[in-house]
Amino acid sequence: MLIEVKNLVKEYRNEDVITSVLRGLNFEIKKGEFVSIMGPSGSGKSTLMHILGLLDRPTSGVYKFDGRNTENLDDNELAMMRNEKIGFVFQAFNLLPRTNVLENVKLPLLYSKKKIDAETRAKKVLESVGLGHRLEYFTNQISGGEKQRVAIARALVNEPEIIFADEPTGNLDSKSGIQVMEIFQKLNDAGHTIILVTHETATAEYADRIIKIRDGEIVGDEKVHNKRRGDGNGQLK
Amino acid sequence: MINFVKQCAKASLASLLANKTRSFLTMLGIIIGVAAVIIIMSLGAGAQNLIISQIKSFGTNKIGILPGKADSNGPPASALGIVITSLKFEDAQALRNNPNIPHLSGVVAYDNSSETLNYQNASYTTSVQGASGDYFTVEGGDLADGRFFTDAEEQATAHVVVLGDTVKNELFGDSPAVGANIKIRNHIFQVIGVMKKRGTILVQNYDDMVIIPNQTMRKTVLGIDYLNFIRATVDNESNMAETVAEIKEVLRTRHAITDQSGSSDDFNVRNSADALALITTVTNALKFFLAAMAGLSLLVGGIGIMNIMLVAVNERTREIGLRKAVGASNANIILQFLIETIIITTLGGLIGIIVGALISFLASLIIKSLGYDWNFSISPSSVIMALGVSATIGLIFGIYPASKASRLEPVEALRYE
Incomplete structure (x- = not known):
């Protein structure tokens, strides 16, 4: 089991006022799954993704990642786990300004303890997302869809166990959005575990399984029967 | 990393x-x-x-002997306008060619005064230096014309004068000065030499001055029996400390000072290496x-x-x-x-x-x-x-x-x- 969550609670305390964001979640995600976490804004889906992605800690409950209880890991160990086992794709791309595409993708390798030829590896990953011709471009010189593909390449460069995508199509036009989702499906077909966070049913349906969240509680966890697929040209089949 | x-x-x-x-x-x-x-x-x-x-151009091998107790941190007493008469011409003579001070290469006894010089209708006020001893060894410089006075002229209180370059020009212009007579305080002096132009070194202008025998300065011009100061040189800077000690010993003996600590001295010895x-x-x-x-x-x-x-x-x-x-x-x-x-x-x-x-x-x-x-x-x-x-x-x-x-x-x- 890659992800095991038991009674996961997250509360924010602000001068004696306690806000519950996640109220005792329980679920498991296996290696190789493509799961959407879906819910309206304020449902706690982003908070859940941050905890699952080891960017944040739960208030209580158990979170086992790759068989390891994450409760006792210190900041440095969490940073190392994020570096080696997790890749993130954000809605706003979060690319470094004034830096070219290749350097952006090399960034996680800068913090890696592994001995990898960063240049070769980053070029290979960029070619796999169809950006082999944009290596020297600066991030302000490419389109939104290309930016998100750079972000995906960056998430892949360290060969992570799992990729978290937080509203990856939120800032994209529909064609670019479909292209990005196609890449995720291709990666999943190749064996990557992917967790997609979104508020749109249409986007969520690219996955095999949807976990629905509302007000910090799971209100549904079901398989997708009519999985969406792109035709490879940014159109739906 | x-x-x-x-x-x-x-x-x-x-x-x-x-x-x-x-x-x-x-x-x-x-x-x-x-x-x-x-x-x-x-x-x-x-x-x-x-x-x-x-x-350095003044020389780091110079020794100055001044009258009055040593106060190496303060200015010499004479600079404050206090007249101390303890240093005599005989002291300079005792130091000069003394076998007990082997590294002392030259000694000059000084009495200086600012005086007005007259030649025909021209007059000029300058520093008159009564300087006797090994003048060129200690001060350097060179003659442009004529000669310097001899030891015999010194002992005879001769009225002879060597002019600095500026003084010569002020009084004589382009005409030759050697052989002419000028007046200092109404005493007639014969010009026997003119120094080459040299400029100012530290505070001393070597061109705006004249030199006469020390004996003549004391007895004829000023009417005193003491020296303003003695200036000397060592043959090598490395012998400075040794030579200063020997000078002090000679002067203490001459002045009947038994205290060797220096606190009873009526003179003080300074050197340019220390100043540097x-x-x-x-x-x-x-x-x-x-x-x-x-x-x-x-x-x-x-x-x-x-x-x-x-x-x-x-x-x-x-x-x-x-x-x-x-x-x-x-x-x-x-x-x-x-x-x-x-x-x-x-x-x-x-x-x-x-x-x-x-x-x-x-x-x-x-x-x-x-x-x-x-x-x-x-x-x-x-x-x-x-x-x-x-x-x-x-x-x-x-x-x-x-x-x-x-x-x-x-x-x-x-x-x-």
Whole structure:
């Protein structure tokens, strides 16, 4: 089991006022799954993704990642786990300004303890997302869809166990959005575990399984029967 | 690790170049501070060399014997207008060619006074020096015309005078002076020689003076029986301490002083080597004091940089969040911001050194054009010090912003708008 969550609670305390964001979640995600976490804004889906992605800690409950209880890991160990086992794709791309595409993708390798030829590896990953011709471009010189593909390449460069995508199509036009989702499906077909966070049913349906969240509680966890697929040209089949 | 530092350096250089105006303004404090330190060190070294070369041209083998008790820290008593009569012509004679003071190469006894000289209708006021002994050995210089007076003329209280170059020109113009008679206090003196033009060394103008035998000065002109001072030379600077001790011993014996501690002495012995050492110490202290004052502006520059870095940390919150999300540890973030600050201050330091050197060089050209013997110099130690101080300032003032950046929670940082 890659992800095991038991009674996961997250509360924010602000001068004696306690806000519950996640109220005792329980679920498991296996290696190789493509799961959407879906819910309206304020449902706690982003908070859940941050905890699952080891960017944040739960208030209580158990979170086992790759068989390891994450409760006792210190900041440095969490940073190392994020570096080696997790890749993130954000809605706003979060690319470094004034830096070219290749350097952006090399960034996680800068913090890696592994001995990898960063240049070769980053070029290979960029070619796999169809950006082999944009290596020297600066991030302000490419389109939104290309930016998100750079972000995906960056998430892949360290060969992570799992990729978290937080509203990856939120800032994209529909064609670019479909292209990005196609890449995720291709990666999943190749064996990557992917967790997609979104508020749109249409986007969520690219996955095999949807976990629905509302007000910090799971209100549904079901398989997708009519999985969406792109035709490879940014159109739906 | 090395790769990480290299990448950070590369990235921060790129961001410095991307914001040229802002980078320049950020560095300005450091640039001005370092330039000020370099200029002061350079001009200070130039001024120091000028003073020291003056003393060296005067000679570091000189000994001065003055009447009155030694107070090596204060000015000689005579400079305060106090007349002390304890030093006699016989003292100078006893020192001269004394087998107990083997390294004393020359002795001159002095009585000086400012007098008005008359020749026909011309008159000119100058320093009259009653100087007897080994004049050329001690003072140097050379005759342009005629001859110097002899020991025999000295003993005979002869009325003879050797003119300095300025005096000769004032009284005689282009016509020859040797053989003419001039008047000093209505005593007639025969001009027997004229000195070559020599200029001013330290405070003494060797051209604006005349020399007469000491005996004549004391007995005929001033009517006194004591010396103003004795000036002597040692054959080699390394024999200075030994010779000074021997002089003191001879004079104590002559003046019947049994106390060897020096506190009962009625004379004092000074030497130019000590003066040189003292002046070097004083000018060094002055130079470093001024440099330290200029260094204060580096502190102000450092605070300015800390301010800018705090703003930069704020601006780059999302970048920090992203770096943490892809695996940067707190130490990685600290190191990145420290490297950036150090690069800014060191680069500012480098520019400051260039600006400072340029200004010092221009200043040296101007000073040279005013006729001073001035050397432009930038010591490698001041350059290394300036760079070291700039880098250290980057380190010190970079730590706070860097640690602030590293303490950002990744989630908060990613969410920051």
